[in-house]
Amino acid sequence: MSAHDAGPPQPLCQKTTLLGISEDHRDNLTHIHAQGVQYEVYWEVYRDGRFSEHIGQLHKQYGPIIRVNPNELHIIDPEFHDQIYNFSPDIDRPPVTLDNLQFTPSSTLHRVRRKAFDPYFSKPAVLKLESVVRSSVEELCQRLSEYKTSGQPASISVLARCLTSDLITEYMFGSPYGHLTHIEGSEAFFRAQSAMSASFFMWRENRFVDRMVKMTRLIPMSMLSPGSNMHLMMQFMQNLMQRVETIREQSQSTSKAEGTGHKVLMEDYPHLDLPEKDKSLSVHFDTAGLFLTAGLETTAFTIEQAVFHLLDQPALLAKLQDELSGAIPQPNKIASWTELEKLPYLSAVIQESLRMSVGVMSRLPRKNTRHDMHYKEWVIPRNSYVGMSNRFTNYNAEVFPDPYTFNPDRWLQGNESKKLEKYMVSFSKGSRRCIGMHLAYAELYLMLATMFRQFRFELYETTRKAVDPKIDYFVPKPEHGTMGVRVLVK
Numbered sequence: 149m150s151a152h153d154a155g156p157p158q159p160l161c162q163k164t165t166l167l168g169i170s171e172d173h174r175d176n177l178t179h180i181h182a183q184g185v186q187y188e189v190y191w192e193v194y195r196d197g198r199f200s201e202h203i204g205q206l207h208k209q210y211g212p213i214i215r216v217n218p219n220e221l222h223i224i225d226p227e228f229h230d231q232i233y234n235f236s237p238d239i240d241r242p243p244v245t246l247d248n249l250q251f252t253p254s255s256t257l258h259r260v261r262r263k264a265f266d267p268y269f270s271k272p273a274v275l276k277l278e279s280v281v282r283s284s285v286e287e288l289c290q291r292l293s294e295y296k297t298s299g300q301p302a303s304i305s306v307l308a309r310c311l312t313s314d315l316i317t318e319y320m321f322g323s324p325y326g327h328l329t330h331i332e333g334s335e336a337f338f339r340a341q342s343a344m345s346a347s348f349f350m351w352r353e354n355r356f357v358d359r360m361v362k363m364t365r366l367i368p369m370s371m372l373s374p375g376s377n378m379h380l381m382m383q384f385m386q387n388l389m390q391r392v393e394t395i396r397e398q399s400q401s402t403s404k405a406e407g408t409g410h411k412v413l414m415e416d417y418p419h420l421d422l423p424e425k426d427k428s429l430s431v432h433f434d435t436a437g438l439f440l441t442a443g444l445e446t447t448a449f450t451i452e453q454a455v456f457h458l459l460d461q462p463a464l465l466a467k468l469q470d471e472l473s474g475a476i477p478q479p480n481k482i483a484s485w486t487e488l489e490k491l492p493y494l495s496a497v498i499q500e501s502l503r504m505s506v507g508v509m510s511r512l513p514r515k516n517t518r519h520d521m522h523y524k525e526w527v528i529p530r531n532s533y534v535g536m537s538n539r540f541t542n543y544n545a546e547v548f549p550d551p552y553t554f555n556p557d558r559w560l561q562g563n564e565s566k567k568l569e570k571y572m573v574s575f576s577k578g579s580r581r582c583i584g585m586h587l588a589y590a591e592l593y594l595m596l597a598t599m600f601r602q603f604r605f606e607l608y609e610t611t612r613k614a615v616d617p618k619i620d621y622f623v624p625k626p627e628h629g630t631m632g633v634r635v636l637v638k
């Protein structure tokens with residue numbers, strides 16, 4: 149039975165309505181409700197990104213639906229995923245400080261924005277980018293050859309991030325950051341990037357941050373301690389702002405993207421079919437920030453999963469290498485992305501790496517603005533935020549038995565495996581699913597095929613702590629103190 153009263157939506161923080169959750173479960177949820185926002189702040193800030201992990205503990209104690217703060221419910225149940233993440237025009241997400249495609253609260257505006265960007269990330273568009281992906285992969289392999297010659301350990305974690313950031317900056321601005329060319333120089337960039345993800349919790353809380361960010365922009369760089377996280381973040385943002393300003397000027401002139409041979413997203417931006425407000429420097433900047441960062445950590449973390457688990461289980465690696473040797477007789481003539489996609493074991497390795505990397509670690513709240521939602525015996529009144537987390541769906545033992553084991557074979561069981569696709573949510577689902585999915589697949593296929601066809605590796609001082617998603621900086625991060633995935637190149 150539902151305690152929900154038809155009529156206007158109740159504020160979620162009113163203890164008496166408890167979101168229409170049935171009498172039987174009120175006591176449990178009151179416990180969560182009683183904690184308030186400061187509870188979340190404690191786990192996010194003081195315990196440094198551990199709220200996601202803690203939510204898992206709370207579910208063990210209180211069942212599949214809990215209240216994670218006064219304004220939001222959280223559900224663990226793979227069957228419920230498509231009730232929240234679908235193509236319905238009634239589903240909105242909460243506002244945050246950033247104003248870009250991903251964080252657009254209204255589904256109506258999101259649809260308009262998405263339509264403008266979709267053509268840049270469709271499969272045909274990414275097929276046209278294949279030569280760019282390929283040349284980044286070749287540059288990465290050049291670095292691997294140098295590590296082979298020197299005998300020094302190579303950090304796959306750093307190299308993968310150099311690849312993903314160079315590639316996306318090439319597509320966005322027509323020239324890459326050049327991290328693969330100057331690996332040592334990329335360190336400041338990745339530290340800044342990491343510091344920004346670490347503070348994502350604050351970016352989500354838009355009540356104070358907007359004002360704070362504006363104030364921070366007024367602080368002269370000379371007042372910030374060089375090398376500090378704040379200094380690096382400001383440098384990161386100033387550099388991005390400069391690139392956006394320059395490309396806006398260029399897009400007015402005739403000298404567009406000469407010689408790149410591909411579209412340049414940020415140059416085209418002012419001419420896209422977007423609302424006038426989106427053409428402002430501020431939304432342009434937020435959008436550039438999104439495209440630059442969205443595919444960087446996510447794809448790199450997936451590459452780290454694949455490399456670690458394959459080297460950790462030599463029998464699986466041997467299977468992959470057999471398949472690659474058959475399909476690519478000459479190691480330096482790597483097949484096309486379309487050909488590689490036909491390789492069953494490589495495809496299964498990629499699916500399993502995506503499953504284990506989870507994509508986004510943070511819960512992704514949504515609200516239905518028109519209808520109540522129903523979960524088992526509970527009614528979730530319209531306009532109430534409710535979210536799920538990829539981590540709990542992708543590691544659900546009923547759907548993916550033995551979920552902590554890297555097992556590509558689970559994707560090679562015919563119809564049984566097809567059913568798994570429904571529950572694999574690394575790219576999310578519905579109208580807000582990852583727009584960069586095809587680009588990510590192109591990178592994963594070309595990078596893993598090339599690396600494992602051309603080189604032999606050995607793990608160097610790396611345990612699985614380096615790849616298990618633990619910390620929630622919006623994207624998943626491993627336990628602090630690991631040095632990432634490092635290898636000796638043979």
Ligand code: HEM
Binds near residue numbers: 506575576584585587
């Ligand atoms: C393995 C790689 C990747 C994974 C697992 C992944 C995962 C995800 C997930 C889970 C979302 C939904 C997040 C949310 O609802 O807030 C998302 C959205 C998004 N991703 Fe990815 N992503 C990957 C690579 C990329 C790449 C390469 C790009 C390149 C630009 C990209 C750009 C975006 C953008 C712009 C959105 C927002 C889409 C929208 O709201 O319409 N992602 N991604």
